[in-house]
Amino acid sequence: MSGLYPHRHLLGIEPLEPSDIVAILDTAQALREVLDRPIKKVPALRGKTVVNLFYEASTRTRASFEIAEKVLSADSLSIATSTSSVQKGETLLDTARNLEAMNPDMIVIRHASAGAAHFLARHCRSAIVNAGDGAHEHPTQALLDAFTLRQKKGRLAGLRVAIIGDVMHSRVARSNVWLLTKMGADVILCAPPTLMPPGIERIAPVTNRIDEAVEGADAIMMLRIQQERMTGGYFPSTREYHARFGLTGERVRRAKKDVLILHPGPMNRGVEIASEVADGPYSVILDQVTNGVAVRMAVLYLLLGGGGEAAA
Amino acid sequence: MSRLLIKGGRVIDPAVGLDDDLDVLIDEGTVQDVAKRIAARGAEVIDAAGLVVCPGFIDAHTHLREPGREDKETIATGTRAAAAGGYTAVCAMPNTDPVNDTAGVTRLILERAREAAAVRVYPIGAITRGSRGEELAEYGDLRDAGCVAVSDDGRPVASARVMRRALEYAQSFDLPVIDHCEEPSLFQGASMNEGPVSTLLGLRGAPSAAEAIAVERDVLLAELTRGRLHIAHISAAASVDAVRRGRARGVRVTAEVTPHHLLLTDEEVRRSEYDTSTKMNPPLRSEADRQAVLAGVRDGTIDCIATDHAPHTVDDKKVEFDQAAFGIVGLETAVGLCLDRLVAAGVIDLRRLVQVLSAGPAAALGLPGGCLDPGFPGDVTILDLRRKWRVDPDRFASKGRNTPFGGWTLTGAPAFTIVAGRVVWRAHPKAR
Numbered sequence: 001m002s003g004l005y006p007h008r009h010l011l012g013i014e015p016l017e018p019s020d021i022v023a024i025l026d027t028a029q030a031l032r033e034v035l036d037r038p039i040k041k042v043p044a045l046r047g048k049t050v051v052n053l054f055y056e057a058s059t060r061t062r063a064s065f066e067i068a069e070k071v072l073s074a075d076s077l078s079i080a081t082s083t084s085s086v087q088k089g090e091t092l093l094d095t096a097r098n099l100e101a102m103n104p105d106m107i108v109i110r111h112a113s114a115g116a117a118h119f120l121a122r123h124c125r126s127a128i129v130n131a132g133d134g135a136h137e138h139p140t141q142a143l144l145d146a147f148t149l150r151q152k153k154g155r156l157a158g159l160r161v162a163i164i165g166d167v168m169h170s171r172v173a174r175s176n177v178w179l180l181t182k183m184g185a186d187v188i189l190c191a192p193p194t195l196m197p198p199g200i201e202r203i204a205p206v207t208n209r210i211d212e213a214v215e216g217a218d219a220i221m222m223l224r225i226q227q228e229r230m231t232g233g234y235f236p237s238t239r240e241y242h243a244r245f246g247l248t249g250e251r252v253r254r255a256k257k258d259v260l261i262l263h264p265g266p267m268n269r270g271v272e273i274a275s276e277v278a279d280g281p282y283s284v285i286l287d288q289v290t291n292g293v294a295v296r297m298a299v300l301y302l303l304l305g306g307g308g309e310a311a312a
Numbered sequence: 313m314s315r316l317l318i319k320g321g322r323v324i325d326p327a328v329g330l331d332d333d334l335d336v337l338i339d340e341g342t343v344q345d346v347a348k349r350i351a352a353r354g355a356e357v358i359d360a361a362g363l364v365v366c367p368g369f370i371d372a373h374t375h376l377r378e379p380g381r382e383d384k385e386t387i388a389t390g391t392r393a394a395a396a397g398g399y400t401a402v403c404a405m406p407n408t409d410p411v412n413d414t415a416g417v418t419r420l421i422l423e424r425a426r427e428a429a430a431v432r433v434y435p436i437g438a439i440t441r442g443s444r445g446e447e448l449a450e451y452g453d454l455r456d457a458g459c460v461a462v463s464d465d466g467r468p469v470a471s472a473r474v475m476r477r478a479l480e481y482a483q484s485f486d487l488p489v490i491d492h493c494e495e496p497s498l499f500q501g502a503s504m505n506e507g508p509v510s511t512l513l514g515l516r517g518a519p520s521a522a523e524a525i526a527v528e529r530d531v532l533l534a535e536l537t538r539g540r541l542h543i544a545h546i547s548a549a550a551s552v553d554a555v556r557r558g559r560a561r562g563v564r565v566t567a568e569v570t571p572h573h574l575l576l577t578d579e580e581v582r583r584s585e586y587d588t589s590t591k592m593n594p595p596l597r598s599e600a601d602r603q604a605v606l607a608g609v610r611d612g613t614i615d616c617i618a619t620d621h622a623p624h625t626v627d628d629k630k631v632e633f634d635q636a637a638f639g640i641v642g643l644e645t646a647v648g649l650c651l652d653r654l655v656a657a658g659v660i661d662l663r664r665l666v667q668v669l670s671a672g673p674a675a676a677l678g679l680p681g682g683c684l685d686p687g688f689p690g691d692v693t694i695l696d697l698r699r700k701w702r703v704d705p706d707r708f709a710s711k712g713r714n715t716p717f718g719g720w721t722l723t724g725a726p727a728f729t730i731v732a733g734r735v736v737w738r739a740h741p742k743a744r
Contacts, residue, residue, distance in 0.1 A: 091631055203512075
C-alpha cells in the first residue's frame, strides 16, 4: 500500500476512485520503459513473495503476472489447479491458509467463482489481486485496456467505446464499464439480448445492434464467445452470431477513421471477430498484451509498496 | 400435572379477537380459563405484568436435519433453538436422510422428539418417494404415523402431473400439500436473485418468474383439483399476486413468508461482499418484491411468517459464494426481528404479527393450537416488547451459526415459552 494507491487489495475497479486509476496508469507508464531495456530487471520488489493462484486456465494473464513479478525482482511461484492439492478436494480457504503459512506478501488469484478474491481478502492477511473472478471483475485487464487507449489516444475522457459480445458472462466487460465510465468515456454495450445481463443499462447504455454500437466509435472492444455459450442455447449458431454480431471489416468502416480494435483474448476468429479485423491496421490486440505486463508491474509495485529503484 | 397461572399480562389472541389485560390458567396441559383476576390456589404463577401473552408460536417451516445430518442440527438442538426463539411447535421438513417418505421415518422422528425435543414437533412427509418428484409417497401411512402435511421442500415438484395427483390424493387424508415453488429450468445454477445486483456481482441469478410460474401453476392445479395448497417461503411480487387472485376465486391456497424476505433484499449480497449467509433459496429479492410480501402479510394474502430455519456447518458455508449451501438459521432471530423491524417500525401491527405466528400457521396446516380459548393446548409465548438485545450467533442453541443478522441490535424478544403448561424456556431474569 502506498500513498498513491490507498488500498490494501485490488479486488475490482468498482470501488476505485478515478485518482486510484490514474495512479496505476501513471505508474505503469513510468515502469513501461523497463521492458525496453536490454536487461529487463529492477530490484523494486526484491525480497517480496508473490503467489499466483490460478484456478482457471489462463495463458496470457498468468504469463503477464509472472513476467511482471520477475522484472520487479519479486520471488514468485505459480500454482495451477491441475498440479495442486485442489484436485484432492482441498477447499479454497485451506489452500489459501496453507499458502499463507508460508508468508507470501501477495496472492494473485484467478477463480471461476465470483467473489473468490473477496473471500481471500476476508480470510487472509496477504494483499490480494483479483486476476479474474467468475463473471464479476478482471481489474488488471480493464487497466491494461485503459492504458492502451490512453497510449494511443492521449486521453480516456470523451472517447466513445463500444464493448461488444457476451456481456453477460464477461468480467472484462464489467471492469471496463466501471473504469471507462469513471474516467469520463462514453461506453455503449452491445450483445444479443440473450447475452445482455439484466440491469446493466443502469451503468451503461445498451443496444442489440452492432452497427449502432460501432457508429462513430473511437475504440471497439470485442468480447470472447466462450465455447460453452456456443452450445448453451444463447444463439442459434456461430454462423449467425458472426453474421449478426461479429466484427467484420465492413462494420469497422462505420467507426471513426482512427478506431482502435481491442480484444482480451483468446480470440475465436470467424466468430466474434473476423481475421481481417484482428490482424488489420486498427488492431492493438498485441499492444494490449505488452501493456499488460507494465500495468501488472504497476499494481504489484503500488500494492507491495516497493522501495528502491522503480524506474530510471 | 400441575397448574400454571399467567397473571396480569396483555393477552393477544387474534383467533378470537381478544386483546386485553387478563390472566390465563392452564391445567393438565390445556387452557382452562382466560379472565380477569383468576384465583388458582396452588398453581405456579408467572407474573406477566408488562408482558404480552400470546398463543404459542408455530413455525411452519423448520429443518431439524435429524435423521441424517446431525452435524448440522438435531431434534434436541433445533427444538431448543425453537424454545429460545419463542416457538412452542415446529413443523419438521422431510428433507432428512433418509427422506421422511415412509411411516417408519415419521415414527423415528416422533420417537426422538419424545425423548429429546423441547417443543412440539409436527413432521411433514414427502410428496414423492425420496422427494424425487416421480411416484407419490404413501400419504395414508404418513398421516397415521403423525405427518401433518406433505412437501418435497427444497426439491420443487417439477411435473405438473405429479403435483396434480398429489393435490388430489392428499385430500383423502386431509393433508395440505406444501410446494417449494420453482421452475427448475429457470433456476439452474443460480445462487441469487436475477437482476441488476446479480449482474454487478457477476453471480448467476434466477428470475423471480422462476417462482411465480410455479405458484401460478400450483394455484391453477389447486383450483382444478380442489386440493389444499400451501406455498412455502413466498418471495416474489408476482407470486403474491397469484395467491391473491386464487384466493379471490375461492382456491384453497395459503402462503408463508420468511423474516429475511420481509427485511432484506438482494442488495444485501452486495453490501456484505459475497457473505454466504445472504445465500438462500428462494433468494433475497428486489425491494419491489419485499414491499409486495409485506403488503401480502398486511392484507391477509400471506397467512404465516415461517423461518425456513436451515442450519448448516461452517464448512458448508465458508466457501466460494456459488459453492455455498443455501439457507440460514431463523428460529432464534425471527420473533425479535419481527417485533423490532416490523412492529416497532410501524410496518405491521402487533396483533397481526401474533396472528401470523400462531393462528395463521395453525389454520394453514390444520394444527392444534394457535388459540387460547379454554380447551386449546396450553401452549403460550410471552413477549417482552421492551427487552433490548444483540444477535450473537455464538450463543445460539442451534448448531447453525449461518445468519445475516449477527450483530443486529433488536428491541423485543420472547420472555417465556410454555408448552402444555410447562415453561420450556425463559429469558435470563437479568435480561428482563
